[in-house]
Amino acid sequence: MNKDPFILGSGPPTRTAEMISRAFSTGWNSAVTKTICLNHKEMVDVSPRIYRLKNGLKNIELISALPAEQWAREINALKEKYPDKTIIASISAEANNTKAWQELAVMMQEAGSNALELNFSCPHGLPEKSMGNTCSDIPEAAASITRAVKEVSKIPVWVKLSPNITSIIHLAGLCVKNGADCITATNTVKGFAGLDISTGKPELPVYGGLSGNMIKPVALKAVSEIVSKVKCPVSASGGVSNWQDAVEFLLLGASSVQVCTEVMFNGYKVIDKLKSGLADYLGEKSIDGVRGASLKYITSFSELDKTVKLKAKIDRKSCINCKKCYISCRDAGYQAIEEDIRINSEKCTGCGLCGCVCPVRCIEMTELFTFRGT
Numbered sequence: 479m480n481k482d483p484f485i486l487g488s489g490p491p492t493r494t495a496e497m498i499s500r501a502f503s504t505g506w507n508s509a510v511t512k513t514i515c516l517n518h519k520e521m522v523d524v525s526p527r528i529y530r531l532k533n534g535l536k537n538i539e540l541i542s543a544l545p546a547e548q549w550a551r552e553i554n555a556l557k558e559k560y561p562d563k564t565i566i567a568s569i570s571a572e573a574n575n576t577k578a579w580q581e582l583a584v585m586m587q588e589a590g591s592n593a594l595e596l597n598f599s600c601p602h603g604l605p606e607k608s609m610g611n612t613c614s615d616i617p618e619a620a621a622s623i624t625r626a627v628k629e630v631s632k633i634p635v636w637v638k639l640s641p642n643i644t645s646i647i648h649l650a651g652l653c654v655k656n657g658a659d660c661i662t663a664t665n666t667v668k669g670f671a672g673l674d675i676s677t678g679k680p681e682l683p684v685y686g687g688l689s690g691n692m693i694k695p696v697a698l699k700a701v702s703e704i705v706s707k708v709k710c711p712v713s714a715s716g717g718v719s720n721w722q723d724a725v726e727f728l729l730l731g732a733s734s735v736q737v738c739t740e741v742m743f744n745g746y747k748v749i750d751k752l753k754s755g756l757a758d759y760l761g762e763k764s765i766d767g768v769r770g771a772s773l774k775y776i777t778s779f780s781e782l783d784k785t786v787k788l789k790a791k792i793d794r795k796s797c798i799n800c801k802k803c804y805i806s807c808r809d810a811g812y813q814a815i816e817e818d819i820r821i822n823s824e825k826c827t828g829c830g831l832c833g834c835v836c837p838v839r840c841i842e843m844t845e846l847f848t849f850r851g852t
């Protein structure tokens with residue numbers, strides 16, 4: 479029974495075949511190469527290109543600067559060394575150059591790759607060359623590239639989509655209609671790292687891609703929407719930093735789970751805890767047994783039960799009297815918490831804000847309301 483849905487995602491940890499080889503020997507069973515292109519000489523990176531943000535990174539790194547021919551040779555050697563491991567070749571070309579996509583696809587297929595991942599989603603640098611995110615921005619391009627690659631490929635074709643578009647469901651549907659075997663959702667989220675206010679200058683004058691745990695909610699939404707509405711295999715990518723995150727993606731229907739930023743922070747060894755944590759969680763169950771089990775809980779706003787009216791309840795024994803709930807409720811809520819941290823049931827609408835600001839989490843929303851606390 480396969481209990482390993484983990485894939486080392488395309489990026490710095492898969493920059494060379496030597497690195498992928500080390501990842502394999504550390505316990506990873508699958509990896510997506512750093513994105514390979516034909517115009518590698520144009521991939522001139524700036525330094526620095528990786529910035530730390532709260533709960534993640536912002537980067538403006540380009541795709542692989544290594545020649546496609548070198549990648550093909552090295553993928554071939556990797557497959558000889560690790561015949562049972564899975565290598566997914568990530569490829570990229572211009573949005574209107576289907577021939578280049580086909581050439582790369584054939585090259586990587588003949589090298590022995592197990593699947594292809596079409597990078598339609600790098601948000602920085604590449605769109606200026608009509609590559610990367612441009613392919614997600616122009617649905618017709620995504621459709622024709624997918625179709626063209628499918629024409630020449632004997633191995634599964636995955637498409638990695640951008641979250642920086644209006645409707646990822648529409649785009650995923652279009653790619654699947656044109657032959658995509660799996661959707662990778664998603665790449666980095668476009669963002670801006672901010673300014674040094676003493677100089678007024680940005681740390682980085684270019685919009686870049688956000689990754690790591692802070693983008694997990696974006697990826698969870700994309701994965702669950704695509705699984706529910708498009709009904710195709712989805713490889714999750716975005717914000718997995720531990721096995722619990724991976725379980726969430728599986729419960730929302732992901733077929734596999736890619737990890738990149740967490741490996742950038744803590745190295746290939748993170749695979750040990752990812753695999754053992756998931757195995758413990760699954761126990762006797764299989765991944766197929768839990769996949770998508772939580773999708774049934776996602777509904778639309780109009781279907782929510784508006785007759786349930788909850789009230790805040792404070793566990794007085796745990797309360798540290800910091801008054802954060804009182805201040806938030808006074809200035810951004812319903813003036814339902816008095817300064818001595820008692821709740822006025824008439825005024826409380828159960829919005830949940832007080833629970834969000836409580837540092838010791840001693841407030842819950844409950845139907846069992848006791849007036850003026852206990």
Ligand SMILES: Cc1cc2nc3c(=O)[nH]c(=O)nc-3n(C[C@H](O)[C@H](O)[C@H](O)COP(=O)(O)O)c2cc1C
Nearest residue numbers: 487488489513537665689690715716717737738739
């Ligand atoms: C520095 C950096 C470089 C990346 N390079 C690529 C790339 O070449 N091709 C690609 O498809 N994704 C690339 N990614 C995106 C990751 O594969 C992944 O989709 C994204 O970072 C979200 O997952 P994470 O939160 O696990 O990192 C890169 C990410 C980072 C942080």
